[in-house]
Amino acid sequence: MKIFFIFIMFLFNSTCFSWGEKLKKLDGYWFECEFTSKTEPPKDKCNMLDDDGFKFKDTYLIHVKNISSKERNCKKKKVGQCFKAAEKSILIKYGRKDKIAFQNSSLIISFLGCDQYYKLEKKNNYVQAIPNKKRCFWAGKKNFFIKKYTGKINKR
DSSP, rough: HHHHHHHHHHHHHHHHHHOOOSSSSSOOEEESSOOOOOOOOOOOTTOOEEEEEEEEEEEEEEEEOOOOOOOOOOOOGOOOOOETTOEEEEEEEEEEEEEEEETTTEEEOOOOOOOOEEEEOOOOSSEEEEEOOSTTOOOOSEEEEEEOSSSEEEOO
């Protein structure tokens, strides 16, 4: 009976962690999942990534763009505006740098004098960033579905 109880507890904990684990930090290069809507998760398990992404480093979020893609199977058939998550390497350019913080499983982005909170939830194939109801004037209702890129990054 004791082994059965331990097995049930292990199964319960494994299920909880795989479906709704809270994140306290993001490191590295993350890109938005290509086939999502404002609040709906990706239809392809995030196998295709948008060309716009983010580099998380310490207390900063740096906007990045993949400039090497020739992919044709993007939203609205716009060539090069997405790439396969399994791509071995990409060439990026850097954009704007914003101040961030992590607190209570939330990402806080500070921009134009306003702190926007996004609750982070780990899913099986991506992380979902959900804006809180009190939003900064520059933030919309959009959820961000992002995935860490694990291939080689080349910088321009």
